[in-house]
Amino acid sequence: MKRIVTRSGRPLRGELYLPGDKSISHRALIFNGMASGEAKVEGLLRAKDVEATADCLRALGVGIREDGDSVIVTGCGGRLTPPSEDLYCGNSGTTMRLMAGVLASQPFEAVLDGDKHLRERPMGRIMKPLSEMGASFQGREGGEVAPLLIRGGGLTAGEYRSPVASAQVKSALILATLGAGGGTLRFSEPHRSRDHTERMLAAMQIDLAWEDDVLVVPSAQVAQATDVCVPADISSAAFFLVAATITPGSDLVLRGVGVNPSRTGILDALDSMGADIAVINAREVSGEPIADLHVRASELSGTELSGGMIPRMIDEIPVLAVAASFARGVTKVSDAAELRVKESDRIATTVTGLKQMGVDAQESPDGLVVRGGAVTGGRVHAAGDHRIAMSFAVAGCAATGETVVEDAENVATSFPEFATCLEEAMNGS
Ligand code: S3P
Numbered sequence: 001m002k003r004i005v006t007r008s009g010r011p012l013r014g015e016l017y018l019p020g021d022k023s024i025s026h027r028a029l030i031f032n033g034m035a036s037g038e039a040k041v042e043g044l045l046r047a048k049d050v051e052a053t054a055d056c057l058r059a060l061g062v063g064i065r066e067d068g069d070s071v072i073v074t075g076c077g078g079r080l081t082p083p084s085e086d087l088y089c090g091n092s093g094t095t096m097r098l099m100a101g102v103l104a105s106q107p108f109e110a111v112l113d114g115d116k117h118l119r120e121r122p123m124g125r126i127m128k129p130l131s132e133m134g135a136s137f138q139g140r141e142g143g144e145v146a147p148l149l150i151r152g153g154g155l156t157a158g159e160y161r162s163p164v165a166s167a168q169v170k171s172a173l174i175l176a177t178l179g180a181g182g183g184t185l186r187f188s189e190p191h192r193s194r195d196h197t198e199r200m201l202a203a204m205q206i207d208l209a210w211e212d213d214v215l216v217v218p219s220a221q222v223a224q225a226t227d228v229c230v231p232a233d234i235s236s237a238a239f240f241l242v243a244a245t246i247t248p249g250s251d252l253v254l255r256g257v258g259v260n261p262s263r264t265g266i267l268d269a270l271d272s273m274g275a276d277i278a279v280i281n282a283r284e285v286s287g288e289p290i291a292d293l294h295v296r297a298s299e300l301s302g303t304e305l306s307g308g309m310i311p312r313m314i315d316e317i318p319v320l321a322v323a324a325s326f327a328r329g330v331t332k333v334s335d336a337a338e339l340r341v342k343e344s345d346r347i348a349t350t351v352t353g354l355k356q357m358g359v360d361a362q363e364s365p366d367g368l369v370v371r372g373g374a375v376t377g378g379r380v381h382a383a384g385d386h387r388i389a390m391s392f393a394v395a396g397c398a399a400t401g402e403t404v405v406e407d408a409e410n411v412a413t414s415f416p417e418f419a420t421c422l423e424e425a426m427n428g429s
Pocket residue numbers: 022023024026094165166167168169171193194314315338
């Protein structure tokens with residue numbers, strides 16, 4: 001089992017170019033893979049989750065080949081070929097849910113499977129609406145969990161009110177709608193989830209629009225393959241924003257980070273805690289806002305996070321809880337029950353890890369409460385969850401004693417170079 005060891009005492013300095021955005025990378029492969037024509041993807045995240053998506057698409061007849069640092073995707077024009085084997089999604093919920101949307105529209109049978117963590121995650125949230133559109137599904141535990149057998153084709157799109165704010169649910173339904181024979185998707189959710197799908201598909205000539213809080217997508221559309229330049233992932237940047245904020249003497253610039261407003265909750269949350277982060281050189285690439293983030297160490301105070309803020313920083317809450325441990329006062333996160341069904345139960349794994357590091361932290365059904373104070377370091381188990389592993393490695397940058405994060409091999413799912421980047425920043429001048 002791979003472990004990460006961190007110790008305090010070295011500020012993070014200099015500048016970093018972090019790897020590509022995971023959400024945008026999956027979408028650049030899937031949407032171009034389903035489109036007509038050929039497109040170049042620059043800055044694609046090279047990590048296990050995105051490789052899983054690429055492997056699934058290749059097994060379905062999509063052309064994906066290396067071209068220097070870029071990748072060329074040759075689309076199937078809306079028609080995939082039946083796979084000869086089960087499609088393996090590894091640890092990646094985005095791969096499984098978006099590919100389920102794609103496969104629901106294809107007139108053949110396919111099986112989606114994943115690792116032991118992914119096999120525990122809820123799939124009813126996509127299977128139910130995709131079944132209502134006309135696809136047929138089987139899964140374990142009444143169709144709730146993978147492996148999933150999908151018999152697609154003959155879909156009709158309609159209205160769907162999602163009970164959860166989820167870009168994966170939204171994207172699965174959009175993909176199924178594009179391959180549906182008739183109808184129009186009218187999709188709504190309790191709070192807006194990340195909108196990379198809408199932005200990228202609009203750039204690919206797909207007709208879709210938000211009418212107030214309803215996303216309207218007509219069926220039977222094939223996208224036009226379009227080059228994508230993937231920005232650095234703000235979810236990966238978050239670890240460095242927090243590490244630099246809590247480590248005295250830090251002064252770090254993160255270049256070319258995606259700052260799509262549906263993802264920048266972490267910037268707003270850290271700002272409300274008193275962090276010193278300047279968003280500079282704002283620009284746009286492939287329809288996505290990007291910027292450089294200049295972060296300096298600073299004192300923090302506690303904050304309260306709830307409501308529409310949560311989907312805007314859903315993957316960053318564990319590392320935000322780490323920041324809260326170093327803050328003056330109490331931080332309270334609520335309306336975040338979705339954290340319980342991520343790569344681990346992140347409310348439980350975050351609170352357990354914080355306690356192991358000497359922090360006063362408590363779970364609530366839909367969130368957590370952290371009282372800032374002494375962070376001693378210690379031995380933490382990441383439960384096979386990449387973001388939990390990286391969050392506690394970050395805590396170790398400013399804890400009083402050594403921090404050992406066990407079970408950290410899944411860092412490779414989203415950010416294989418994490419430890420190298422951290423070391424580089426700690427050696428920076
Ligand atoms: C993602 C959406 C989010 C996020 C996940 C990536 C995506 O999940 O937590 O890491 O790329 O669409 P939900 O859609 O389940 O909220």
